[in-house]
Amino acid sequence: MFSSFSINERDFLQEAIKSNFRVDARxxxxxxxxxxKFGQENGQVLLKIGKTQILTQxxxxxxxxxxxxxNEGFFRFNTEFSSLQQAAEYTxxxxxxxxxxxxxxxxxxxxxxxxxxxxxxxxCIVQGRLVWSLSVDLYxxxxxxxxxxxxxxxxxxxxxxxxxxxxxxTRDRIKINEEKxxxxxxxxIPICTTFFFIDGIENPIIDANAKEEKLAKSxxxxxxxxxxxxxxxxxxxxxxxxxxxIIKCSKVALIKTKEITKIIREAFANRNNxxxxxxxxxxxxxSLQQENERTAQQFLQNFLGNDDKNTNQTxxxxxxxxxxxxxEILRQNYNKKAKSxxxxxxxxxVQKKEVRISQIGNDxxxxxxxxxxxxxxxxxxxxxxKIQEIDSQGDNLSLSxxxxxxxKNKNA
Amino acid sequence: MLELRHDNDQSTLRxxxxxLLELRDxxxxxxxxxxxxxxxxxxxxxxxxxxxxxxxxxxxxxxxxGILNVNFFVTNFSAIEHRADIKxxxxxxxxxxMIKSVFEQVILLDLYPRSQLDLQVFVLEADxxxxxxxxxxxxxxxxxxxxxxxxFVVATTAGLLGNxxxxxxxxxxxxxxxxEFVLVHLQKAQKIAYVNLNCNKIRLSDFEKLMSISVxxxxxxxxxxxxxxxxxxxxxxxxxxxK
Amino acid sequence: MRIVVPGDYVDEGFIAGHGTxxxxxxxxxxxxxxxxxxxxxxxxxxxxxxxxxxxGDVIIGRIVAVENKRWTVDINSYQHGVxxxxxxxxxxxxxxxxxxxxxxxMRNYFKENDIISGEVQSINTHDGKINMQTxxxxxxxxxxGFLIKVDHNYIRRMKSHILEFFQEDWQPIACIIGTNGYxxxxxPDKLTQNTQQSEVKVISKETRVKMAxxxxxxxxxxxxxxxxxxxxxxxVLDSQRQNAIEAKDMLKSYEILGKEAKYLIESEINLKKPVxxxxxxxxxxxQDFIMN
Numbered sequence: 001m002f003s004s005f006s007i008n009e010r011d012f013l014q015e016a017i018k019s020n021f022r023v024d025a026r027x028x029x030x031x032x033x034x035x036x037k038f039g040q041e042n043g044q045v046l047l048k049i050g051k052t053q054i055l056t057q058x059x060x061x062x063x064x065x066x067x068x069x070x071n072e073g074f075f076r077f078n079t080e081f082s083s084l085q086q087a088a089e090y091t092x093x094x095x096x097x098x099x100x101x102x103x104x105x106x107x108x109x110x111x112x113x114x115x116x117x118x119x120x121x122x123x124c125i126v127q128g129r130l131v132w133s134l135s136v137d138l139y140x141x142x143x144x145x146x147x148x149x150x151x152x153x154x155x156x157x158x159x160x161x162x163x164x165x166x167x168x169x170t171r172d173r174i175k176i177n178e179e180k181x182x183x184x185x186x187x188x189i190p191i192c193t194t195f196f197f198i199d200g201i202e203n204p205i206i207d208a209n210a211k212e213e214k215l216a217k218s219x220x221x222x223x224x225x226x227x228x229x230x231x232x233x234x235x236x237x238x239x240x241x242x243x244x245x246i247i248k249c250s251k252v253a254l255i256k257t258k259e260i261t262k263i264i265r266e267a268f269a270n271r272n273n274x275x276x277x278x279x280x281x282x283x284x285x286x287s288l289q290q291e292n293e294r295t296a297q298q299f300l301q302n303f304l305g306n307d308d309k310n311t312n313q314t315x316x317x318x319x320x321x322x323x324x325x326x327x328e329i330l331r332q333n334y335n336k337k338a339k340s341x342x343x344x345x346x347x348x349x350v351q352k353k354e355v356r357i358s359q360i361g362n363d364x365x366x367x368x369x370x371x372x373x374x375x376x377x378x379x380x381x382x383x384x385x386k387i388q389e390i391d392s393q394g395d396n397l398s399l400s401x402x403x404x405x406x407x408k409n410k411n412a
Numbered sequence: 413m414l415e416l417r418h419d420n421d422q423s424t425l426r427x428x429x430x431x432l433l434e435l436r437d438x439x440x441x442x443x444x445x446x447x448x449x450x451x452x453x454x455x456x457x458x459x460x461x462x463x464x465x466x467x468x469x470x471x472x473x474x475x476x477x478g479i480l481n482v483n484f485f486v487t488n489f490s491a492i493e494h495r496a497d498i499k500x501x502x503x504x505x506x507x508x509x510m511i512k513s514v515f516e517q518v519i520l521l522d523l524y525p526r527s528q529l530d531l532q533v534f535v536l537e538a539d540x541x542x543x544x545x546x547x548x549x550x551x552x553x554x555x556x557x558x559x560x561x562x563x564f565v566v567a568t569t570a571g572l573l574g575n576x577x578x579x580x581x582x583x584x585x586x587x588x589x590x591x592e593f594v595l596v597h598l599q600k601a602q603k604i605a606y607v608n609l610n611c612n613k614i615r616l617s618d619f620e621k622l623m624s625i626s627v628x629x630x631x632x633x634x635x636x637x638x639x640x641x642x643x644x645x646x647x648x649x650x651x652x653x654x655k
Numbered sequence: 656m657r658i659v660v661p662g663d664y665v666d667e668g669f670i671a672g673h674g675t676x677x678x679x680x681x682x683x684x685x686x687x688x689x690x691x692x693x694x695x696x697x698x699x700x701x702x703x704x705x706x707x708x709x710x711g712d713v714i715i716g717r718i719v720a721v722e723n724k725r726w727t728v729d730i731n732s733y734q735h736g737v738x739x740x741x742x743x744x745x746x747x748x749x750x751x752x753x754x755x756x757x758x759x760x761m762r763n764y765f766k767e768n769d770i771i772s773g774e775v776q777s778i779n780t781h782d783g784k785i786n787m788q789t790x791x792x793x794x795x796x797x798x799x800g801f802l803i804k805v806d807h808n809y810i811r812r813m814k815s816h817i818l819e820f821f822q823e824d825w826q827p828i829a830c831i832i833g834t835n836g837y838x839x840x841x842x843p844d845k846l847t848q849n850t851q852q853s854e855v856k857v858i859s860k861e862t863r864v865k866m867a868x869x870x871x872x873x874x875x876x877x878x879x880x881x882x883x884x885x886x887x888x889x890x891v892l893d894s895q896r897q898n899a900i901e902a903k904d905m906l907k908s909y910e911i912l913g914k915e916a917k918y919l920i921e922s923e924i925n926l927k928k929p930v931x932x933x934x935x936x937x938x939x940x941x942q943d944f945i946m947n
Contacts, residue, residue, distance in 0.1 A: 116613075230614050236509070237517060238513070240598065240604075247616075449703070555686070652700065
């Protein structure tokens with residue numbers, strides 16, 4: 001329709017697809033090579049489908065929940081498609097890049113929320129007062145067709161790679177420990193498969209590259225997971241397909257979902273051996289941390305006056321504390337404190353530790369900035385040693401230290 | 413409130429006493445607004461959607477085919493709660509694109525060079541199934557305005573209550589969002605033009621069920637629309653002999 | 656006579672006319688309407704169309720733009736009409752080549768938002784451009800009156816589109832019925848036979864009352880869904896005089912006023928209609944949801 005395509009090229013591509021042997025030697029229902037790289041930052045994923053590249057990163061923010069839904073956090077998916085060289089050229093017959101953004105963002109939002117890939121309750125910290133707001137940013141680095149699939153898979157992967165820092169609430173302060181322990185709970189992995197329908201060809205093709213997408217008159221995106229659940233479906237353009245074709249497509253989608261989930265699981269298992277992808281400016285990260293700490297302190301002040309019981313209760317009800325040994329260690333620490341020293345001295349020591357931890361945090365970030373791997377490793381070692389020192393003093397009430405102690409006990 | 417209840421003679425009924433595959437009352441009115449090229453009001457149960465068509469001229473020497481513009485609007489008094497912020501609603505933007513993409517390929521735009529067809533679709537009352545009602549209203553408005561189309565476009569909404577497939581959801585049934593399935597069907601070619609599934613994980617077998625019941629209900633809705641069009645034409649049959 | 660909707664199969668082996676398209680040798684309808692067959696051409700006539708002019712139609716339009724040697728005119732159709740500088744009548748009836756000065760003085764003839772009457776000269780085949788001309792003395796800029804807009808489907812092509820009413824009074828009222836649905840009601844000069852008037856007159860109250868009566872009668876005909884031409888308008892004016900309804904109450908009692916005209920039309924149409932349809936009656940009583 002609005003394709004800026006020469007007639008010869010169009011005819012050749014159509015003939016190629018009809019004969020089930022596409023221009024890059026794929027079959028009609030073959031995906032291009034999919035590469036997944038997990039990064040060390042929160043929710044960082046680099047996904048490549050052929051030449052299409054998507055980079056994602058997620059960030060967490062502390063907010064109050066909605067009054068009607070006190071134990072639900074927030075999800076937001078933002079997409080950035082402003083890659084300069086593509087914007088001018090990209091005119092698929094279905095729509096332009098900026099119009100696609102609306103489609104894609106809405107589809108991802110709708111499916112991931114209604115199919116409960118991850119639920120909002122897992123983002124709750126204090127019921128009614130404090131929840132996480134997770135925003136996942138998707139950046140389109142290179143566009144070569146089939147952005148819908150790439151964005152969808154990338155957003156699910158970034159959810160898998162998101163780590164929630166634990167929030168400990170003591171008497172007077174909330175501490176956000178950036179030592180990431182808890183991965184976001186992703187219940188199932190929905191995968192989107194997009195079928196492009198071309199005029200004159202009965203069977204649709206999967207994973208079109210940019211030129212093939214220009215040929216296509218309509219698309220159908222089917223979202224499934226490996227447990228054979230259909231999570232969502234959306235189409236654009238006038239499909240002109242039989243009901244049987246659509247059911248066939250959903251069955252093909254199931255096969256593809258299984259293949260892709262396999263690739264994803266392998267990549268996730270190997271994630272620690274990959275290079276660190278580092279593109280977010282550390283300044284932004286620091287300001288976000290400070291902002292989070294500020295909001296945390298505000299909330300604490302707001303309800304500290306009302307309820308002391310609440311804080312104790314949340315400590316008890318916290319899902320983080322699961323293991324009995326850990327609970328015992330915490331209790332021992334607390335009892336030691338109550339017996340030996342005053343509250344004020346405790347606070348001072350805790351303050352000092354906080355300062356040290358934040359200093360260490362800064363050091364680590366400086367190390368990251370420098371970009372020199374060997375230096376980084378040294379600094380990481382230093383950090384670990386310092387933390388061990390603090391732990392050995394036995395005053396830290398945080399869970400990570402308790403867990404480490406438990407591990408020490410196990411090893412010892 | 414029970415979603416389904418069984419009667420004495422073992423026929424399952426839904427909340428408002430309908431059978432599983434029973435549609436609500438449909439009312440189609442054509443030529444509802446005098447100053448427009450074409451207009452239509454489509455009512456199914458309490459859901460009311462009105463579509464206005466304005467065929468305009470463009471001054472610029474454009475391509476050799478017309479342009480279709482769609483503006484879809486869910487009014488803030490249409491749902492149970494009044495909604496103040498509509499302009500930033502991304503759901504409506506998404507749905508305008510859906511309507512536009514389907515009708516751009518069904519209308520024979522080559523016959524309207526250098527013209528612009530402006531469609532305004534308003535949801536006056538949303539009591540479940542307003543998306544399919546919007547497609548139907550646009551289809552009627554285009555027919556009323558004398559715009560050439562390749563085919564007769566009909567849409568329907570289906571859903572799942574538990575494991576049971578039902579047709580034409582009302583607001584309470586939709587809200588639970590077990591499943592909402594919008595299907596747009598082309599009557600002459602007997603093919604599907606648009607699919608949209610909004611659900612919380614359903615089995616593939618359930619999906620096949622949904623497809624088959626939706627296609628059947630599209631035929632029923634198409635008959636209602638056709639009788640309305642025929643009635644209008646017969647009513648004004650004298651005007652065919654004026655000239 | 657068949658009623659079809661888009662996508663219905665119509666016939667085979669004929670030529671596909673307006674409102675139909677051909678696919679694999681078969682003809683399908685693309686509009687909702689009634690099938691007509693004229694010799695070998697099958698077409699579907701819808702209830703409503705946008706105004707499509709033919710050569711020779713009398714048209715009233717509003718000047719939208721003044722361009723290089725031509726004016727663009729809004730004529731309530733799928734495109735704006737075009738009035739070339741060469742196709743107008745110069746004042747005084749001069750016949751000469753249009754010069755550069757004429758080009759610079761186009762606004763002295765017609766400027767934006769003027770209302771003119773003219774005739775369709777030609778329609779380009781490849782892009783549908785509508786060319787107008789006002790070369791006759793009866794066409795040109797319109798003053799001393801007002802415009803009403805009516806659905807163009809109620810207007811037929813007549814011998815003369817300029818009608819006069821109230822001739823027994825010493826001041827007749829005239830109207831120009833444009834085929835595109837625009838109607839201009841005005842007071843003609845008695846002395847000259849031209850419709851081109853040069854001065855703005857002072858119009859008395861009685862004249863205005865008569866113009867209002869004429870306007871209301873035309874609106875009533877549209878409301879009662881009857882064609883608008885001399886006889887029907889005359890019938891409405893007569894019944895208004897008989898029933899002694901005042902001008903301002905005319906629109907309320909449109910049924911009474913439209914009765915006579917209705918009988919006239921129905922008898923005329925029954926001659927044209929095929930026999931099996933003569934029994935179908937028109938009914939305008941159920942107005943479910945009409946916004947005006």
